Amino acid sequence: MEATLEILLAAGAQLEMDEIEVGEKVYLSGNTSGIAREAWDVIRKNKIFLKSPITTPQGGGYKSLNVSTRKFLGLYANVRPCVSLHPFVKTKHPIMDLVIVRENEEDLYAGIEHQQTDEVVQCLKLISRPGCEKIVRYAFEYAKQQGRKKVTCFTKDNIMKQTDGLFHKVFDEIALEYPEIVNEHWIVDIGAAKLADTPEAFDVIVMANLYGDILSDVAAQITGSVGLAGSANIGEECAMFEAIHGSAPLIAGQNIANPSGLLHGAIMMLNHIGESLAAEKIHNAWLRTIEEGIHTADIYDAGTSKERVGTKEFARAVIANLGKLPTALKAVSYANSSALVLPKYKRKAAAKKELVGVDLFIHWTGASPDTLAELIQPLEKAQLKLSMITNRGIKVYPDGFKETFCTDHWRCRFKTNDGDLLTKNEIIELLTKSEELNIDIIKTENLYAFDGIAAYSLGQGQ
């Protein structure tokens, strides 16, 4: 942090700073969140947070401060530029200059997990329209501001037609507002393969949380210089900036570490707060220093490096280069990088929502789906029929295959006849009767139509 701040101030960045202590010392003082209430207050007041890598102690119920900060402060956009520095830093991908914009709050990372049968555990993947709109709009606005030409979207909407389908749909909607920027969509598996093999094919890529987590690590790694990258976490009110690498307690304080990751986080911070002149000056001085072969131990290579330096010496070399441009690497220009002010999400008008059925999930240790169907058929009514049973999503009743492997976790779908609606009280009746019949219902999922369109998936094979 010291080296980075020294460079920021030398570049003339206009900053007022408060320092707070978070992480290991706070954890070990008995605070499982790793941050004191007063420190939160400082962050919430200042709204901008430059964070050193911190260590979450293993075991003992310590919560990751990174995750908490993102979620509590609503930092929905994680932005990670991944750039090759060929030939000054070794890489198999000499032409690479892309930015991954990762949704940072929702998806499987909502962390909602339940075990309700002996054999099956569940995690909820939640994808929201505001979440999609905010991240996709951020990606396009960022591309526009940074003069980038293309935004690519990765989803798996051939399988997850509703969740990933929503992300893809919102991407297509918002892309229309940016006709000057090329847009494209890849199925995430093929897209990931292309990214890993031919990263030069991409510019800005926007993704839901899990895909973004995995693929931003892939992209950073294959630049050959994962330790040099910074990342921004942007919210509607607050923002946090950091190195993408984790902490390295073994070398801390020994004048060995490469300050470049945190410095790149700080450059993104300066752009975010409108100090783009200082950001540009520092980034170009840094590129010049890398070009000159003045390298810390982590990227030092006898063939390409000129001088092996410590943290402080590296910082001083960058400061000495302030005002100079790189000669071989491309200089950056942040002339147009004013703070990105995005409109807040506006709630849409509600659709007409109609209850048309319910999925009852049952813990049952029998083997034959037909037997289970017999057990629950007493729940049927004239207007409400058992339409199918699935096990791990695959239809096993009616007309199942004996080869289908079944766990103790069964989903029984009760649906009204087409056009008829269900009431909540009828669901309650189903539950009451199930209890009388000793059927172990562990969870429910209501089935709705929105504006007349069924908003739930069919069973596989249905």
Add this chain to the structure above:
Amino acid sequence: MEATLEILLAAGAQLEMDEIEVGEKVYLSGNTSGIAREAWDVIRKNKIFLKSPITTPQGGGYKSLNVSTRKFLGLYANVRPCVSLHPFVKTKHPIMDLVIVRENEEDLYAGIEHQQTDEVVQCLKLISRPGCEKIVRYAFEYAKQQGRKKVTCFTKDNIMKQTDGLFHKVFDEIALEYPEIVNEHWIVDIGAAKLADTPEAFDVIVMANLYGDILSDVAAQITGSVGLAGSANIGEECAMFEAIHGSAPLIAGQNIANPSGLLHGAIMMLNHIGESLAAEKIHNAWLRTIEEGIHTADIYDAGTSKERVGTKEFARAVIANLGKLPTALKAVSYANSSALVLPKYKRKAAAKKELVGVDLFIHWTGASPDTLAELIQPLEKAQLKLSMITNRGIKVYPDGFKETFCTDHWRCRFKTNDGDLLTKNEIIELLTKSEELNIDIIKTENLYAFDGIAAYSLGQGQ
């Protein structure tokens, strides 16, 4: 298919075959499953299925036959060897010889999706103990049979402690039974980055469905020869073998396509049914042919190839090489590749399951979590308290942050006092009272303890 069968028969494989028509023609005849009932009967009788790439027509509600086959027949293991053929086929990763073993039936690919509020869509990720045991055991047995030294497991269990945690735990349990094989675990984002950059670090990698889908495509692609790879889909009773590439209707029947993908599927099939002599003979003849520079158009490179050939000529070259070994590439040996017969999953004894609370999910368009808490507090009883409200997983009540962005999808946790149990009838009471109060409950998730241990996640920030 013709070229592949010609090679199999020339190698002396002992095979009886039935041919069935699946895919495009069947789809377009009006069968949305792409396969006739009689064709299913043949597959289920023969139990072994070698499948050409098929085309699922876009739109029109056609179901992917690939997905249905895997799920209906219980093909839980997808096995994909990814091998570099340097210097005969171009690649950035000259040393690469790994196998990805992907769970093929569960995870998010159960395809269970629901939209229950205007803003939020949900997909269930299901991970089961039998699913984990079967795939992990398959990976170790496969490694043992094929003389491989290490099995690596990728999960994201630092975030998904229960679902991915189960996968990791089962991996650790089963690894103990194979002391002669090295085992290791990587968090999937870091593991993916390592895989994409340094694939030579891996041998066999076992993963849940989604990670396996994405990363097997990455691994196949970076070998430089994605069109050459085959894959096996293994079940307890049946098995399907195929090329990993999709169909290419534009070049079908023109004597242009590379038959190697399907041929590699067929080689895995021969090993699976105990025809390992023929499998070894064909694989070595194929390696020899690749070495000789006899290449189809897709991998032809003026610098390294010697002769550009069509599908039939390539097949004939392989046949001519039957009995020969490669001289530069490493020859394969399948002497020990008898059919892999794994024990069927045995259900474990049930744990003591106790109901200790319920998560009620509410569609509510208000803004303040405190207001929502007031609305639902009448549901509380002496023994059953509202312990928290989360929005997309993050705790917003009590002691929420105003910066946390909230959608219309709220999870309200009602928990008994420590040590007290809840009854199903009390949940029904909660639902009944909610209905009276006009609270829109869209789904429920029961909270259980198994053998006294809470089997649900806390809220983030709780």
